[in-house]
Amino acid sequence: MKKIIALVLSVLMVCGVFAGCGSTAADNGKLNIVTTIFPIYDWVREIVGDNDNVNLTMLLDSGVDLHSFQPTADDIVNISTCDMFIYVGGESDEWVEDALKEATNKNMIAINLLDVLGDSVKEEEVKEGMEAEEGEESEDEPEYDEHIWLSVKNAKVLCEYIAEQLGKIDSADKNTFKSNTAAYTAQLDALDKDYQAAVKQAAVKTLLFGDRFPFRYLVDDYGLDYYAAFVGCSAESEASFETIVFLANKVDELHLKAICKIESSDGKIAQTIKDNTKEKNQEIVTFDSMQSTTGNQVKGGTTYLSVMKNNLESLKNALQ
Known part of the structure; x- marks a missing residue:
């Protein structure tokens, strides 16, 4: 994958494709933020609000499952030149490491959400009665459950972290990001309480x-x-x-x-x-x-x- 990504970037640079497919904040005066999946995209959308200074891209927008996604040439360029790239960071995102090594914007902030959650990330669990996967072999490295976004509690932690990082690259809008995030996490808190009440009953x-x-x-x-x-x-x-x-x-x-x-x-x-x-x-x-x-x-x-x-x-x- 690394060689393929490097080759794609080399060809695109020679052809001048960067001007059409991906631009940095220095090119258009806007922050370019690229996310992989929908939940991350929507969190960022809530955090930035009606900010005209932000271009926001969701890579997985055609219904392709996270576990089978492979980036296109345009995706690689967008990642390479963006100001912030946010991804889950599990096994399904193994391609990201090579893409980031080839980034042309060396000031990019890349956020691995599993890393943000740290010790609260769970190892994938095989419960009694589950179907074993074909060719499943024991591994030295634990496999972590990638589906962190399906916790409202995690969503709150991650939104607050993303807002903090956005403030570092756009200090002029830092307070706006902070207030938008506070309003959004209040909604997450309310939903969390609704879940608690439903389970209790x-x-x-x-x-x-x-x-x-x-x-x-x-x-x-x-x-x-x-x-x-x-x-x-x-x-x-x-x-x-x-x-x-x-x-x-x-x-x-x-x-x-x-x-x-x-x-x-x-x-x-x-x-x-x-x-x-x-x-x-x-x-x-x-x-x-x-x-x-x-x-x-x-x-x-x-x-x-x-x-x-x-x-x-x-x-x-x-x-x-």
């Missing part, structure tokens, strides 16, 4: 996903238990008979009234689990992991808060 305290499970941070925030077909970063799409039976038995044992899935799933595994329960009358509830939110959805009014509020309603349904 819930009849059950366990979620069951016939799907990948990227919501580890969310369930840990509120003391919930869970079962799932796959870990959050799994590339598997077919569950074994043993996995289906295990999860169906858990639905019966815990008297669960809902089986959950994520937004990109066709729901077939959840339906098969339902078909193998005694009652066969569970609701299939969808949670949005924001792993494939598109630019068109953003234009249509989708925000981080709107998605997390919808997830709260899904949580209430799942815990009834």
Whole structure:
């Protein structure tokens, strides 16, 4: 990947593509901020507010999942020349290291969100009954759960850090960033309290996903238990008979009234689990992991808060 990125940048420099595809603050008088996924993009949008001094780009805007994304030539140029680049920092972002080494803007601030959270980042967990990934081998290095944005508590910490870093490269707007962030984190605090209240009133305290499970941070925030077909970063799409039976038995044992899935799933595994329960009358509830939110959805009014509020309603349904 490193050689490919270096080659792309060399070719683009020779062709003069930089002038058209990516410009720095020095070129256009504006701050250029590049983010990978939608949640980060939306946080920054809230922090900068109606600031005309900022150009904000979301790389993953076409519905491509974080785990399968590969940057285009234009993406590499935008990263290379931007003033701030913000990314998750997990295994799915391994390409970022090489891209940053080739950056032409040596004053760029690059923010790895996993690094910001430090010790609060969780190792990926394989729960009882989960489908093992094909070719899975033991590794010396732990694999960390990348889905940090699905914690409202994490969102608050990360927004405050991003605002602080933005103030360093735009001191004139530092106070605006600070006040915008304070207003936004107040909304996050209110939503956090709504989640706490919903869990406190819930009849059950366990979620069951016939799907990948990227919501580890969310369930840990509120003391919930869970079962799932796959870990959050799994590339598997077919569950074994043993996995289906295990999860169906858990639905019966815990008297669960809902089986959950994520937004990109066709729901077939959840339906098969339902078909193998005694009652066969569970609701299939969808949670949005924001792993494939598109630019068109953003234009249509989708925000981080709107998605997390919808997830709260899904949580209430799942815990009834």
